[in-house]
Amino acid sequence: MSYVGIILTLVFVNNVVLSQLLGLCPLVSASRRVESAAILGFAVTFVSSLAALATWAVERLVLLPLDIGYFRIVAFVLTTVGLVRLLDFLVLRTSSSLRASLQVYLPLLVPNCAVLGITLIAERSGYGALESFVAGAAAGAGFLVSILLLASIREKLESEWVPRPLRGLPIALISAGLIALAFLAFDKALVKNLIG
Amino acid sequence: MKGALRDNPVLALALGLCPSLAITTQAVNAIAMGVAVLLVLVCARLVSGLLDSVLLERSRAVVHILVVAILTTGVYEAMGSLFPALTRSLGIYVPLIAFNCLILDGTPGEARGVGRLALDALGMGIGFTLALLLIAVLREALGAGTITLFPLAGWSGVLRIPVLHDAPLRVMTMSVGAFLTLGYLRALFAWIELRRREGRT
Numbered sequence: 001m002s003y004v005g006i007i008l009t010l011v012f013v014n015n016v017v018l019s020q021l022l023g024l025c026p027l028v029s030a031s032r033r034v035e036s037a038a039i040l041g042f043a044v045t046f047v048s049s050l051a052a053l054a055t056w057a058v059e060r061l062v063l064l065p066l067d068i069g070y071f072r073i074v075a076f077v078l079t080t081v082g083l084v085r086l087l088d089f090l091v092l093r094t095s096s097s098l099r100a101s102l103q104v105y106l107p108l109l110v111p112n113c114a115v116l117g118i119t120l121i122a123e124r125s126g127y128g129a130l131e132s133f134v135a136g137a138a139a140g141a142g143f144l145v146s147i148l149l150l151a152s153i154r155e156k157l158e159s160e161w162v163p164r165p166l167r168g169l170p171i172a173l174i175s176a177g178l179i180a181l182a183f184l185a186f187d188k189a190l191v192k193n194l195i196g
Numbered sequence: 197m198k199g200a201l202r203d204n205p206v207l208a209l210a211l212g213l214c215p216s217l218a219i220t221t222q223a224v225n226a227i228a229m230g231v232a233v234l235l236v237l238v239c240a241r242l243v244s245g246l247l248d249s250v251l252l253e254r255s256r257a258v259v260h261i262l263v264v265a266i267l268t269t270g271v272y273e274a275m276g277s278l279f280p281a282l283t284r285s286l287g288i289y290v291p292l293i294a295f296n297c298l299i300l301d302g303t304p305g306e307a308r309g310v311g312r313l314a315l316d317a318l319g320m321g322i323g324f325t326l327a328l329l330l331i332a333v334l335r336e337a338l339g340a341g342t343i344t345l346f347p348l349a350g351w352s353g354v355l356r357i358p359v360l361h362d363a364p365l366r367v368m369t370m371s372v373g374a375f376l377t378l379g380y381l382r383a384l385f386a387w388i389e390l391r392r393r394e395g396r397t
Contacts, residue, residue, distance in 0.1 A: 019371050021218035022292070070273055073291045077265040081258065113215045113295040120288040165387035170379045177375030184370065 003134050005195050006127075010138035012186035016114050017146040018179060020121075023114025027147055028172055037151035038144070045140030047087065048118045051080045052136025055119040056129055076119050080112075114143055149179050215292035216328055217374045222344040226332035228282055229289065230325025232275060234318070236267045236293050241317040243267075245310035261294075268294040331377050339368030 016022045023044070030040040055076050063069055118139040122132045153175045162171050216233065219225040243263050244256075251259055272290045275283045283290060336343055341361030344354050367373055 021371050021374055022215065024217065070269060073269045073272065073294055074262070074265045076291075077261060077294050081261055113292050116295045117215070117288055117292055120291055124288065163383075165383045165390060167386075170383035170386065173375050173379030173382065177372050177379060180370075180372045180375055181367070184367075184372065 002195060003131070005191060006131060006135050007138040007141075008191045008194065009188075010135060011142040011145060012183065013188060013191055015142040015146055015183060016118060016139045017143055018176070018183045020117065022117040023112055023143055026112055026114070027143075027150065027176065028169060031147050031151040031154055031172065034148065034151045034155060037147045041140075041144030041147045044112065044114060044143050045137060047080075047084060047112075048115045048140035048143075049133055049137035050087075051083055051115050051119050052122045052127075052132040052139075053129065054079050054083055055123060056127070056132040059123055072123070076116060076123075080115050080119065114139075146176070146179060150176050153179070215289050215296055216324075217331070217378060218371070219286050219289050220328055220332035220335055220374060220377075221339075221369050222336050223329060223332045224282070224344050224346060225286060226328040227325065227345075228275070228279070229286060230321070230328045232271050232290060233293055233296060233324055234321030235271050236264060236296075237321045237324075238314055238317045239267050240264045241313045242310060245313045264296075265294045331374070331381065334377050334381075335368050335373045338365050339370075339373055340364050340366075 010016070014020060017024070017027055026040060026044070031037050058075050058079050059072070063072055063075060118136055121139070122135045125135070127135055150172065154172060157171060157175070166174070216229050219229050240260070240263055244260050247259060247263070248256060268291060271293070272283070275290060333343055337357055337360060341357045341359075341364040342354050343357070365373075368377070
């Protein structure tokens with residue numbers, strides 16, 4: 001599939017959150033403010049693009065030559081966790097203000113099923129190195145788009161009256177459901193028409 | 197049992213719903229996923245509880261993740277050879293048990309004994325399975341008008357619901373249905389909780 005096709009598919013048609021239902025914990029817990037949603041969204045995009053590339057390398061250089069495919073889950077988990085730790089270490093050495101703002105979101109980045117899910121999707125699609133990187137970035141961008149949409153809805157909801165049982169998580173989930181409903185307009189046929 | 201009903205992890209705490217909500221399109225998927233999570237959860241708590249006494253404080257988090265990943269691999273491979281078709285239909289969501297928030301957000305094991313920890317995990321796992329099953333039955337009944345269970349000697353394992361089967365709300369089997377079902381169920385439980393608290397005062 002072409003790069004444009006991968007991007008359109010992963011951002012709009014098979015959006016990690018709205019269609020694959022991955023990464024709901026960070027989606028719900030970081031979408032109260034648009035600003036925090038944007039920080040987490042960019043962090044996830046960054047991590048997932050690098051994680052997709054790193055797990056591609058692990059798959060090609062370690063798992064396939066040694067024929068230990070059953071080791072994939074452990075290898076991918078260690079790769080993504082190690083990657084986040086490495087980034088944390090590098091950010092620590094460069095700037096302390098960036099680290100302070102990112103540190104809050106670190107627990108949401110380490111066991112993030114969206115990131116692991118993206119690497120597994122890229123592996124199952126049989127992408128090459130650059131395709132994996134683009135797919136990781138596009139899927140992360142899909143997460144960014146959906147968390148930004150949800151956060152702006154939740155900010156507006158704060159000034160509205162919401163029935164008490166629906167306050168908090170239920171209304172956030174229902175809002176996410178309605179965004180997902182809107183995203184149903186993007187389907188495979190649309191991508192096919194756009195890029196042939 | 198307290199863990200299974202009152203502290204129901206999916207409906208009350210909303211943890212661990214990430215990788216599991218996606219497969220609640222059929223009752224049989226929910227049962228399979230629930231049992232898989234239950235196995236990993238109980239074993240992970242047992243192993244981590246035992247390891248915690250010999251591990252350094254700072255290495256625990258990584259070891260816990262590693263233990264869960266290894267157990268997930270075991271469950272995934274076992275499911276793959278026992279029920280190949282079912283495992284294929286669950287796709288990436290069985291490997292994703294490794295990053296299930298419910299399993300990783302464990303309480304430290306020192307405070308209570310390992311046995312107690314495993315029992316709590318068992319309760320949570322049963323509650324998780326029941327919650328997944330409830331969401332799946334609602335979504336499948338509304339979205340397809342059927343309830344798919346295991347095929348047993350001569351019976352296909354599919355229950356048909358008369359009216360809904362002819363005119364199902366297809367959107368409920370899509371991701372939209374998962375968000376809406378969980379959202380309204382949470383609201384229902386919050387409403388029951390509010391009513392109960394008002395009745396007490």
